[in-house]
Amino acid sequence: MEDNRDKSEVTSGLAWKEEFCLGHDWVDAQHRKLFELVSGLVEACSDGSDLIRLKGTLDFLVNYTVQHFDDEEALQLKCNYPGYERHKRLHDDFKATVGGLVEKFTMGGSSTELSSDVNKIVVRWLVNHIQREDKKIGQHIKNLAAEK
Numbered sequence: 001m002e003d004n005r006d007k008s009e010v011t012s013g014l015a016w017k018e019e020f021c022l023g024h025d026w027v028d029a030q031h032r033k034l035f036e037l038v039s040g041l042v043e044a045c046s047d048g049s050d051l052i053r054l055k056g057t058l059d060f061l062v063n064y065t066v067q068h069f070d071d072e073e074a075l076q077l078k079c080n081y082p083g084y085e086r087h088k089r090l091h092d093d094f095k096a097t098v099g100g101l102v103e104k105f106t107m108g109g110s111s112t113e114l115s116s117d118v119n120k121i122v123v124r125w126l127v128n129h130i131q132r133e134d135k136k137i138g139q140h141i142k143n144l145a146a147e148k
């Protein structure tokens with residue numbers, strides 16, 4: 001049965017790795033926190049009996065993600081990052097995707113379904129986005145520092 005899946009299988013994509021670091025302290029700390037929150041959500045899903053608590057965990061993750069995007073976008077503006085517009089669009093698209101996921105869950109989705117969506121959509125996006133997009137901001141900031 002799906003609920004009996006091995007926990008390591010469920011959380012396998014969630015381990016924080018040093019290679020995700022951009023070399024920018026508070027951005028890295030926020031990314032690490034995002035991983036913790038996603039991991040906590042997936043764990044809460046495995047004991048899906050308390051759906052109100054689960055919704056609270058999900059809402060907290062969504063709010064933290066929105067705050068992180070705001071902070072990261074402000075950082076890009078501050079350092080005149082040339083890819084700002086595109087990066088903001090990627091954030092906005094993801095916010096819409098997560099909004100759809102929250103709505104689906106609120107309309108009666110199960111914790112198993114939520115866990116599967118979080119793993120398939122949120123974890124994959126987070127890992128790819130940090131490695132492919134956020135790292136470019138880190139590199140831009142390093143280049144600026146080297147020019148000084």
Ligand SMILES: [Fe+2]
Pocket residue numbers: 072087091129133134
């Ligand atoms: Fe980003």
Ligand SMILES: [Fe+2]
Pocket residue numbers: 031068072130134
């Ligand atoms: Fe980020």
